[in-house]
Amino acid sequence: MQSFVGTFTNKLDAKGRVSIPAPFRGALQAQGTEGVFCIPALGLHAVKGFGQIFYAETREIVKPHHPLYDQKHAMLAAAVFSQSQHLSFDDDGRVRLPDDLIAHAGIKDRVCFAGLDSIFEMWNPETYAPVRDARMQQALAAYEASGKSLP
């Protein structure tokens, strides 16, 4: 299983460590990813996490542009690769969540992991609750509007 499924909430300890849920860790390993890539979510107080597969897809987008002679390369690559951070696991499957990501997501002592198939999100559970409800509302509305089926 290379995808991220389910929702889990783990503790952030005094050293800024958090256990990546075992299923997600398994998915990352299945992708051939050492550790995990994290990036602040645009326009959301959340952190997005992903592995080798999404990384490789992004690399394909950037690849046609020459790193030295095409400004588009830097533009496309900077948005993903320089904003991302590569975190590695300790022997117990934890990562040290960098302070800037903790701050961006407004995380205090607990981290909520939400699997979204190809990537996952990390939230402060309190911040996430209303967001999750709103997303479900939207999905429901779309379902009703399209004659009881989601596209």
Next chain:
Amino acid sequence: MQSFVGTFTNKLDAKGRVSIPAPFRGALQAQGTEGVFCIPALGLHAVKGFGQIFYAETREIVKPHHPLYDQKHAMLAAAVFSQSQHLSFDDDGRVRLPDDLIAHAGIKDRVCFAGLDSIFEMWNPETYAPVRDARMQQALAAYEASGKSLP
């Protein structure tokens, strides 16, 4: 991990030395590169850094052209190889950043390293901030136009 991911800011000391961020050093080593190659960025007040992999790719581009009888050889090779500098690490993972590169990037006392997968950039942090913001703006639009979205 042979790629450059993340953003790091280190100090340039009085002797013109700067620590290459440990993850980048690891990537260079994984590429089999002794030290690091640096070249002033075209049209940007920045320095681009890279290792063996990008070096080899560039060599492949130049290869079809004969060194003596094809003018393109000199043009391509000059643009990359003659402009580049090979810097080696001291025992603590630092390099002496040559004065012309420091001047080109307008670096004062701090160096910001931005990973772009196959290469990385070195900036004066103050110069980089607005550039980074502009790139994020443009990239957001570009990724949306391509149907792919940022994570």
Next chain:
DNA sequence: CGGTTTCCCATGCTATCCCATGATTTCCCG
């Protein structure tokens, strides 16, 4: 011989490794 550069050591901070614990689940065998 001045100005570099290169090597080496010292330091404080942080991340990493390692071990221990308890709770839960899975597994195996009677």
Next chain:
DNA sequence: CGGGAAATCATGGGATAGCATGGGAAACCG
């Protein structure tokens, strides 16, 4: 089917190693 053993997992804390940084002494070069 049941019950105990073993494995998995999240969590905590102490010890160790790595990293960025500063500075001094030896080697190098014009």
